[in-house]
Amino acid sequence: MASLQDQLGKLVYSTEKGRLCPECGEELSACICDELADQARLKQLDGIVRIRRETAGRKGKGVTTISGVPLPEKEMKALLKRLKQRCGTGGALKADTLEIQGDHRDQIKALLESEGFKVKLAGG
Numbered sequence: 001m002a003s004l005q006d007q008l009g010k011l012v013y014s015t016e017k018g019r020l021c022p023e024c025g026e027e028l029s030a031c032i033c034d035e036l037a038d039q040a041r042l043k044q045l046d047g048i049v050r051i052r053r054e055t056a057g058r059k060g061k062g063v064t065t066i067s068g069v070p071l072p073e074k075e076m077k078a079l080l081k082r083l084k085q086r087c088g089t090g091g092a093l094k095a096d097t098l099e100i101q102g103d104h105r106d107q108i109k110a111l112l113e114s115e116g117f118k119v120k121l122a123g124g
């Protein structure tokens, strides 16, 4: 069964077809701007994932942030899902930084290392 959102998505898709993206020059349906932005970001990374606890301006235990993840956005979202499951808490992807609610540095470090990332605990 197609959800309302799917139907709306198709509608947008068909009306956009044929129009070109002003940034990359591809059809909007085949726009590669997100990929280009990902590639530019990935190029600047040093391959080390940094885990940091941030409490400033936040209630309770604050959040654990994970930056420098050398993955395209799509895979960052999948990683976020795994981290939230592992820690049993909420989280979000903000720009290129993953935020996990609460202090879960050890669990996050263990999961990332088990997936082959180089991990560094940074800051307080």
Ligand SMILES: [Zn+2]
Residues within 6 Å of the ligand: 021, 022, 023, 024, 025, 026, 031, 032, 033, 034
């Ligand atoms: Zn584009």
